[in-house]
Amino acid sequence: MFRLPIRFLFLSMLLLLTLFVGSARAATDSVHAGPASLATIVSGFGGDFNSRIAAIDALGVDGSDDARRVLVALEAGNLGLAADRVVIVDGETVLDAATGEALQTAVAEVDTITVNNRIRRAIATANAAFALVSSNRAERLSAATILRENATENLLPVLERALDKEQDDAVGSVLSYAVAKINLSSADAAKRLSAAVALGESSDPAVKNMLAALLEKSGEGSSATWIEPVAEVRAAAEASIRTIDRRVATAQTVGTVFSGLSLGSILLLAALGLAITYGVMGIINMAHGELLMVGAYATFIVQGLFRNYLPAWIDWYVLAAIPVAFFAAALVGVVMERLVLRHLYGRPLESLLATWGLSLVLIQAARVTFGPQNLELSNPSWMSGGIELAAGVVLPFNRIVIIGFAAFVLLLIWLMMQKTRLGMFVRAVTQNRPMAGCVGVPTARVDTLAFAIGSGVAGLGGLALSQIANVGPAMGQGYIVDAFMVVVLGGVGQLAGAVWAALGLGIVAKFLEGWAGAVIAKILVLVFIIIFIQKRPQGIFALKGRFADS
Amino acid sequence: MQTRRTFIKALVLSASIAAIGAPIGAHAADTIKVGILHSLSGTMAISETALKNVALMTIEEINAKGGVMGKMLEPVVVDPASDWPLFAERARQLISQDKVAAVFGCWTSVSRKSVNPVFKELNSLLFYPVQYEGEELEKNVFYTGAAPNQQAIPAVEYLMSAEGGSAKRFVLLGTDYVYPRTTNKILRAFLKSKGVADADIMEDYTPFGHSDYQTIIANIKKFAAEGKKTAVISTINGDSNVPFYKELGNAGLKATDVPVVAFSVGEEELRGVDTKPLVGHLAAWNYFMTVKNPENDAFISKYKAWAKKNGVPNADTVVTNDPMEATYVGIYMWKQAVEAAKSTDTDKVIAAIGGQTFKAPSGFTLTMDKTNHHLHKPVYIGEVRADGQFDVVWKTKAPIRAQPWSPFIAGNEGKQGL
Numbered sequence: 001m002f003r004l005p006i007r008f009l010f011l012s013m014l015l016l017l018t019l020f021v022g023s024a025r026a027a028t029d030s031v032h033a034g035p036a037s038l039a040t041i042v043s044g045f046g047g048d049f050n051s052r053i054a055a056i057d058a059l060g061v062d063g064s065d066d067a068r069r070v071l072v073a074l075e076a077g078n079l080g081l082a083a084d085r086v087v088i089v090d091g092e093t094v095l096d097a098a099t100g101e102a103l104q105t106a107v108a109e110v111d112t113i114t115v116n117n118r119i120r121r122a123i124a125t126a127n128a129a130f131a132l133v134s135s136n137r138a139e140r141l142s143a144a145t146i147l148r149e150n151a152t153e154n155l156l157p158v159l160e161r162a163l164d165k166e167q168d169d170a171v172g173s174v175l176s177y178a179v180a181k182i183n184l185s186s187a188d189a190a191k192r193l194s195a196a197v198a199l200g201e202s203s204d205p206a207v208k209n210m211l212a213a214l215l216e217k218s219g220e221g222s223s224a225t226w227i228e229p230v231a232e233v234r235a236a237a238e239a240s241i242r243t244i245d246r247r248v249a250t251a252q253t254v255g256t257v258f259s260g261l262s263l264g265s266i267l268l269l270a271a272l273g274l275a276i277t278y279g280v281m282g283i284i285n286m287a288h289g290e291l292l293m294v295g296a297y298a299t300f301i302v303q304g305l306f307r308n309y310l311p312a313w314i315d316w317y318v319l320a321a322i323p324v325a326f327f328a329a330a331l332v333g334v335v336m337e338r339l340v341l342r343h344l345y346g347r348p349l350e351s352l353l354a355t356w357g358l359s360l361v362l363i364q365a366a367r368v369t370f371g372p373q374n375l376e377l378s379n380p381s382w383m384s385g386g387i388e389l390a391a392g393v394v395l396p397f398n399r400i401v402i403i404g405f406a407a408f409v410l411l412l413i414w415l416m417m418q419k420t421r422l423g424m425f426v427r428a429v430t431q432n433r434p435m436a437g438c439v440g441v442p443t444a445r446v447d448t449l450a451f452a453i454g455s456g457v458a459g460l461g462g463l464a465l466s467q468i469a470n471v472g473p474a475m476g477q478g479y480i481v482d483a484f485m486v487v488v489l490g491g492v493g494q495l496a497g498a499v500w501a502a503l504g505l506g507i508v509a510k511f512l513e514g515w516a517g518a519v520i521a522k523i524l525v526l527v528f529i530i531i532f533i534q535k536r537p538q539g540i541f542a543l544k545g546r547f548a549d550s
Numbered sequence: 551m552q553t554r555r556t557f558i559k560a561l562v563l564s565a566s567i568a569a570i571g572a573p574i575g576a577h578a579a580d581t582i583k584v585g586i587l588h589s590l591s592g593t594m595a596i597s598e599t600a601l602k603n604v605a606l607m608t609i610e611e612i613n614a615k616g617g618v619m620g621k622m623l624e625p626v627v628v629d630p631a632s633d634w635p636l637f638a639e640r641a642r643q644l645i646s647q648d649k650v651a652a653v654f655g656c657w658t659s660v661s662r663k664s665v666n667p668v669f670k671e672l673n674s675l676l677f678y679p680v681q682y683e684g685e686e687l688e689k690n691v692f693y694t695g696a697a698p699n700q701q702a703i704p705a706v707e708y709l710m711s712a713e714g715g716s717a718k719r720f721v722l723l724g725t726d727y728v729y730p731r732t733t734n735k736i737l738r739a740f741l742k743s744k745g746v747a748d749a750d751i752m753e754d755y756t757p758f759g760h761s762d763y764q765t766i767i768a769n770i771k772k773f774a775a776e777g778k779k780t781a782v783i784s785t786i787n788g789d790s791n792v793p794f795y796k797e798l799g800n801a802g803l804k805a806t807d808v809p810v811v812a813f814s815v816g817e818e819e820l821r822g823v824d825t826k827p828l829v830g831h832l833a834a835w836n837y838f839m840t841v842k843n844p845e846n847d848a849f850i851s852k853y854k855a856w857a858k859k860n861g862v863p864n865a866d867t868v869v870t871n872d873p874m875e876a877t878y879v880g881i882y883m884w885k886q887a888v889e890a891a892k893s894t895d896t897d898k899v900i901a902a903i904g905g906q907t908f909k910a911p912s913g914f915t916l917t918m919d920k921t922n923h924h925l926h927k928p929v930y931i932g933e934v935r936a937d938g939q940f941d942v943v944w945k946t947k948a949p950i951r952a953q954p955w956s957p958f959i960a961g962n963e964g965k966q967g968l
Contacts, residue, residue, distance in 0.1 A: 049712055049713050050712055114941065114942075114943050115941075116713060116714075116830075116933060116941075116943040116944075117714075117715055117805050117806050117809050117830045117832075117933065118712075118713060118714070118715050120805075120806055120830060121715075121806035121807075124806060149807070204775065205772065205775035205776065206775045206776075206777075209775070209776060209777050252768070252772075255768055256765075256768075259762075259764035259765060259768070262764065263762050263764070266762075363591075364591060367591065367595065368863075369863065370863055370864075371599075371862065371863030371864050372590075372595040372596050372599045373596055373818065373821050373863075373864070374596060374789070374792055374819075374821065374823075376821060376823060376824060377824070378824035378826075379796075379800070379824065384799070384800060384827070385800065385802065386800055386801065386802065388802070393768065393771075394800070394801045394802050396797070396800035396801060397800070398800055399764075399800075468761075468793060468796055468797070469761045469792065469793045469796075470761075470789050470791075470792030470793060472596060472789065473595075474592070474593055474595075474789075475789075477593075477759075478759045478761060478789075510764070510765055513765040513766075514765050514768075514769070517754060517755070518754070518755070518756040518757065518760055518765070518766065519726050519755055519756065519757055522757055
């Protein structure tokens with residue numbers, strides 16, 4: 001009981017002592033070793049927010065191993081202050097940040113420095129400055145890329161040093177770009193000129209703004225002077241702006257077409273199953289959206305199994321989920337067809353109501369078993385990120401994969417419908433049920449199978465949706481209208497119609513959105529469909545022949 | 551004839567409701583009924599189910615400590631199914647048939663607007679636990695969530711500060727309905743008062759349930775590239791947040807370049823998102839699950855135990871969030887007011903509740919304002935962590951008084967009390 005206060009006294013004395021020695025050393029260091037000494041830099045963390053940012057920048061310029069150690073600690077949230085001294089928390093011990101020697105301070109006494117966005121950004125820049133001297137080419141390249149965006153004048157000597165030593169062309173060009181960005185505000189006109197020329201290689205609208213700033217005048221009326229006094233530099237800047245503009249415009253058009261294709265492929269995946277069950281079999285299936293939901297939930301279960309049992313293969317869970325999602329949704333489809341729909345063939349109104357009821361049952365069932373929350377499905381690493389066409393236009397990998405997946409599913413269905421016996425039976429039953437029955441086609445079984453396939457394809461749609469949208473009990477509700485829109489617009493009974501309608505709607509919607517905003521675009525698309533259906537009720541493609549009108 | 555039939559109908563109805571909703575109705579005289587009006591199905595179930603859970607937990611806790619004035623509380627749970635007119639119907643049922651003393655419920659502003667006339671007409675009490683756009687003050691409603699000056703304005707001030715990245719250009723992005731529209735109107739006026747030009751503000755809305763954010767993200771990037779430091783202020787609500795954040799991550803828009811601060815995204819919403827690409831994006835609330843203090847530790851462990859005991863799906867990963875804390879505080883505020891008034895009578899409770907204080911899980915002692923029916927609340931700004939929780943990067947020193955009538959909207963001068 002006694003020992004506690006004594007120990008406390010001892011500790012605090014020790015602390016005071018070390019503090020005194022520490023600050024004395026910092027003071028002498030700054031006298032002897034100049035302003036860049038590590039102790040001085042580190043003491044910046046004891047100051048206000050801006051002095052912390054300055055300290056991080058200085059660490060990046062310093063580049064020593066000790067500086068790196070401090071930065072790593074800061075990034076991990078282990079750098080803190082204990083009685084005005086900058087320290088690093090290392091497990092149970094507390095180290096002095098500048099020297100690395102162990103202190104007697106208790107971990108609980110350390111007030112760690114909060115790492116927020118601004119600090120994180122400064123750390124990334126400083127880390128990149130370190131990585132410029134790495135022997136690994138990929139590391140140097142990514143470091144140079146970060147510095148291209150964030151570098152400040154302080155880092156110019158570091159960049160120039162690295163540029164001198166750099167052997168690799170790709171890294172070198174990124175570095176010279178970064179240097180050019182800084183040199184644009186150099187006092188030397190020759191440097192500004194070469195910078196303005198070099199930046200013509202850019203496709204970044206932000207660089208364009210930097211160049212455009214040179215072409216402005218300061219002051220009013222006739223007494224106005226150019227911000228950039230040298231005419232040659234201005235001409236180079238103008239030429240560079242023109243090339244950047246051209247490049248950005250092309251990239252943006254490509255980006256819009258791509259996002260239209262991507263939206264179209266999602267609409268297609270949502271609608272393909274319906275194109276079979278509604279388009280081909282004539283069942284108005286209001287529970288179609290919930291079949292998408294079943295597919296997405298099946299994907300979630302597969303992800304859970306992979307997380308628990310095959311964590312090393314987690315990146316490939318999406319592939320394993322393809323058959324699971326298909327069969328899970330197909331099974332639900334079979335049960336629906338056997339128990340409910342088969343009694344309602346030829347009575348569209350009743351089947352509409354019955355399937356709507358089924359959709360509510362399925363939503364509530366999902367809510368009761370999995371909870372009402374959205375489920376977290378993470379993109380595998382090979383589906384994260386994207387290809388950068390130009391600054392600002394990124395084609396995300398998950399969307400590229402989904403476009404490919406939609407094409408794959410479409411091919412599969414086409415092969416099934418055109419090349420297999422089952423497909424032939426389905427087409428026969430669709431065209432003339434009594435006649436198909438007469439020649440020995442088991443129509444009841446074909447109905448069940450066709451419905452199962454349509455449902456399974458909806459499950460695949462759900463799998464794809466899980467990679468970009470949210471997965472929750474009511475997720476299907478958002479797609480049912482879109483799916484019917486696509487099928488009706490494309491022409492009932494036609495797979496090709498669904499493809500054209502989905503892609504067309506996607507691209508039109510995206511161009512409208514860019515022009516008028518999302519809310520107006522949605523309204524315009526619906527108005528367009530209403531007008532189109534009034535003028536051409538059979539859709540883009542119509543079934544030709546005897547049964548088209550019945 | 552007519553009256554007798556209605557009477558029989560009412561009798562049958564109330565008997566069946568009693569049979570469903572109140573298995574211990576036999577001791578009705580010894581209990582005080584309270585209503586819980588949260589959507590348990592439909593689009594809002596994702597957010598509101600947790601509030602129903604936390605309300606039931608709080609009532610259990612109060613009962614375990616001896617109830618209110620020696621009487622047990624008896625919760626009556628109804629499901630308005632995310633259907634706004636149904637909210638009014640269910641509220642009427644709770645007040646007229648079940649004779650509840652107070653109702654805890656609603657999430658969206660439109661549901662609150664639809665029940666307001668019912669509470670006014672029948673002179674009952676509603677405790678509304680969600681941050682909202684303000685511009686409203688009802689005698690029968692107590693607002694335990696944040697008004698705009700307790701959430702939106704401090705968040706924007708933070709973004710404009712050196713710590714927050716000195717943002718100079720702002721994208722106001724929201725779902726197209728009353729809360730985002732009003733909040734953005736207030737924010738635009740606020741930004742103008744801080745010298746931000748109209749050309750530096752981009753305002754954009756998406757329909758409810760919008761799931762394709764490609765164009766909007768591309769527009770934000772374009773806007774951000776046009777010059778000074780840009781920040782996004784998101785009032786996107788409900789399900790659309792997941793596709794928005796997924797697109798944000800995949801399009802490579804990092805928090806260090808263009809931070810997004812959200813007013814409707816908390817721990818519960820992030821459960822449906824892979825948060826690794828979102829690290830550093832911000833949210834502003836009056837409570838975070840990561841706030842460290844004894845009250846919060848107790849609150850979290852109580853809720854986790856309750857969820858496990860009652861078989862809530864995924865009980866081992868349940869989280870607490872701001873509206874849940876506001877529900878918890880609201881029920882205790884009502885309890886204290888009833889005990890101070892020694893009655894559950896609406897007018898007496900309203901008279902007694904002003905000035906009540908409660909040591910809340912947010913780490914502050916919250917006070918119910920004497921005149922404006924809002925809590926004085928602290929403001930926290932958090933950054934998303936890789937595990938879906940928030941690191942608090944900024945907070946107010948003390949709770950702030952609510953301004954339900956924003957001074958940034960013309961015509962609101964002098965409208966601060968009832």
